[in-house]
Amino acid sequence: MKIALVGNPNVGKSVLFTRMTGVGVIASNYAGTTVEFEEATVIFNGKTITVFDLPGTYSFSGVTEDEQVAIELLEQKSPDRVISVVDATRLxxxxxxxxxxxxxxxxxxxxxxxMDQAKKRYTIDVEMLSSILKIPVIPITATTGEGTDRLMNAVVSEKSYVSDYKIKYDGHIEQFLEKNFKETRTDAGYPExxxxxxxxEGNSHFTDQFSDETKKLVEDYRVEFKEQHMESxxxxIARDRYGESxxxxxxxxxxxxTQKRNFKDKISDITLKPITGIPILIIVLITIFVSVIYIGGVLEDFLVGLYELYLGPLFxxxxxxIxxxxxxxISEGIYLSIEAILAIVIPFIVVFYLILGVLEDSGYLPRVAMLLDGIMVKLGLHGRAIIPMIVGTGCNVPAILATRTLESKRERLILSTVIVMAVPCSAQTxxxxxxVGTYSGIFWAALIYLILLGMIFILGKVLHKVLDDEPCGLTIEIPDLTMPSVKxxxxxxWARTKDFITIAFPLLLIGSLVLEFLMVYNVLDALVDPLSPFTVGFLGLPAIxxxxxxxxxxxxxMALQILYVIFPITAGIDLSLALSPxxxxxxxxxxxTYMPCIAVLAVLLKEFGMKNAVLICISSICLSFLLGGLAHFLFIVF
Structure with missing residues (x-):
């Protein structure tokens, strides 16, 4: 038996999916897109059930990538039953x-x-709702598991729950439908x-199910309707649906x-008002940054120290x-690959993912999106884009993965490019x-960050103009603030960390081995003299x-660490003797602003394909050398 979970973003669909399936989840990318869906197999009452967790969507209009994937997955997977997950607090x-x-x-x-939250506000007549829609309605609280057994019993029932409920549209639309379309099913299995x-509605996914004559009839009526009603x-149709709902x-x-506004409602209000919400957001962002950098740094030193002490001799x-x-x-390549995972994944990525999970489950992230939407829209993005950018200050890998919260591939590509080129990760920091900070002074370090801030807005503006199509409008529900589920x-x-390791580690291993062989056979040294006109002449840096x-x-x-290797620097002597300020x-x-590290490159390849990943890399290299050459020129002039 095949089951599909469908619902808006932030309705607790993923929590319910976890409740229903537990472990053994398979995360997949829909072919040709970056949208993920999950599937798992469970056994309930002796029945083997495959559950598909579709991407959250507000509609099946086919405007955004998520909407297109959701409707196409429903058709391709042909579920025996669909669980529509609905937020009882926003019915x-x-x-x-x-x-x-x-x-x-x-x-x-x-x-x-x-339902636990809805009961505090009002009473929902579940039986009446079921009788109106002519489908089973099961009250649940996914975070605690309440009602999930009853839901599963309804799901595996042999009864058919195909409803004949009809939305009442505008009279002109109803007349057109009654005149031209019968109560039959198309070849794809949909009611006509x-x-x-x-x-x-203009959903291109459904055009192939009708003849050219029918498609022309519909297109002509779309034009006629717009002329008569002065709107598309x-x-x-969307307004009629919302009215019906x-x-x-x-x-x-x-x-x-007896309903009264409680303390949680008051807290919720102040997180949404700019005058109080912005200061709260600043505190949250600083807390994220400090936690990831400080806790991650401590964990990195601890884990790498243990690794070097106990496993170093084995290599x-x-x-x-050999x-x-x-x-x-070979030994050094494998050693560095494992060290990189220990130095990046557990210290920084796991810490951040824990924080991100808390923010997601608490309902705070949608509030951030609403607060910052006005600023981010100028970059062709929306308020929810601020979170991946903050993530990027710890590590660009989870930051790029976090762009999946955006609605379109265009927005994700803009944001990922900005993150790679202008958001410094902890290693770049x-x-x-x-x-610069240690030997040239804090002013020069601050100047680099000001340049990067300017680059964020410049890149966003340029990409917003260059890439086709306008960004999708911000449509988001603001859920109640809740206590996150630890489980x-x-x-x-765990799921996100595992995803990162499977993406990054193979390329880290290959990259480490290749670089080690290049160093062993002095191939890198052979590049020093031929490239010296560029490094010395254009950038003003030592050739080596x-x-x-x-x-x-x-x-x-490693770029900083290698400076202590390539220059004759001994204990007590600093870099200021090798490099000028x-x-x-x-x-x-x-x-x-330099080319993303190999772990980031792996994620770019997975999320955007070879063409876009290579384009981002080449662009970042050109930008970094252009800025470096410009800085060198200005130092000469002034």
Whole structure:
């Protein structure tokens, strides 16, 4: 038996999916997109059930990538039953998607989530709602598991829950449907009326189900409707759906007379008002930054120290076992790859994912999106983009993965490019502080950050103009603030961390081995003289520093570490004897915008494909060298 979970973002769908399936989840990318869905197999009452958790969406209109993937997955997976997850605290808005599922002829069970919160506000007549929609309605609280057994019993029932409920659209639309479309099903299995309504909305997914004559008939009516009503038919259809949903909600909801605004409601209000919400957001962001950097730094020192102490000698033995320079290269390559995972994943990524899980489950992230939408829209993005940018100050890898919260591939590409080129990760911060900050002064370090801030807005503006299509409007529900589930936060942290390791480690290993062989056979040294006109003439840096730039591709902080290797620096002697303050500034500025490390490159390849990943890398290299050359020129002039 196949089951699909469908619902708006922030309705607790993922929590319910975890409740229903537990472990053994498979995360997949839908072919040709960056949108993920999850699937798992469970056994309930002797039945084997495959559960698909579709991406959260507000509609099946096919405007955004999530909407397109959701409707195509529903058609391709052909679920025997669809669980429509609805937010009981926002019944009117959440029912709109359920009405569309019914309209498209799916066998639907409605899971009424957040009932514990809804009961504090009003009473919902569940039986009346079920009788109106003609489908089972099961009250649940996914965070505690309440009602999930009853939901599963309804899901595995042999009964059919295909409802004949019809939304009442504008009279002119109804006349057009009754005249031209019958109460039959298309070849794809959809009711002809439901598919025709999607065609009227302009959803290209449904066009192939009709003849050219029918498509022309619909297109002509779309034009005629707009001329007569002075608005597009898709807007009118959406308004009719929301009106229908609101009408249903008003029938089944009755207010609690004794209802009072509690402390949590008051806290929720102040997080949404700019005058109080912005200061709270600043505190939250500073807390995230300090926690990731400080806790991550402490954990990195601890884990890497243990690794070097207890496992380091084993790699020395491996080198001896293999023998020769090849043995040293293989041993060092594997050693550095594992060290990189220990130095990045557990200290910084796991800490951040834990914090991100808490913010997600608490309901705070949608508030951040609303507060900052006005600023971010100028970059062709929306308020929710601020979170990945903050993530990027710890590590660009989870930051790029976090862009999946955006609605379109265009927005994700803009944000990921900005993050790679202008948001310094912790390793780049180490380089800036370890060179310019330490030897040239805090002013010069601050100047680099000001340049990067300016680059964020410049890149955002340029990409906003260059890339086609306008960004999608911000449509987001603001859920109640709730206490996060420890189990759910830990589960999501584990799933995300595992995803990163499977993406990054293979490339880290290959990259480490390649670089070690290049160093063993002095290939890198052979690049110093041929490239010296560029490094010395254009950038004003010592010729040998090209080795540090190449090593920075593996891991950014290695570029700083290699400086202590390539220059004859001994204990008690610092970098200021090898590089001038101006050279340190140029080097740090280049590394702050330089090509993403190999772990980030792995994620870019997975999320955006070879073409976009290579384009971002080449663009970041050109930008970094351009800034470095410009800085060198200005130092000469002034």
């Amino acid at each position: 009117s808005q959440s029912l709109v998607l359920t009405l569309q599922l019914i309209e498209l002829g799916y066998d639907v069970v409605l899971a009424l989530n957040f 009326r439901g598919a025709a309504i999607k065609l009227l 038919i898709e807007v009118h 609101g009408n249903i909600a008003s029938k089944v909801i009755s207010a609690n007379v 020395d033995q491996l080198a001896l076992l 023998g020769g320079e090849i043995g040293e290269a 180490i380089i800036i502080i370890g060179t 759910n936060v830990l589960y999501k942290t 520093i090209i080795i540090a730039l190449i090593m920075g591709v593996l891991r950014k902080e 101006e050279q340190m500034f140029v080097f740090a500025l280049i590394m702050a």
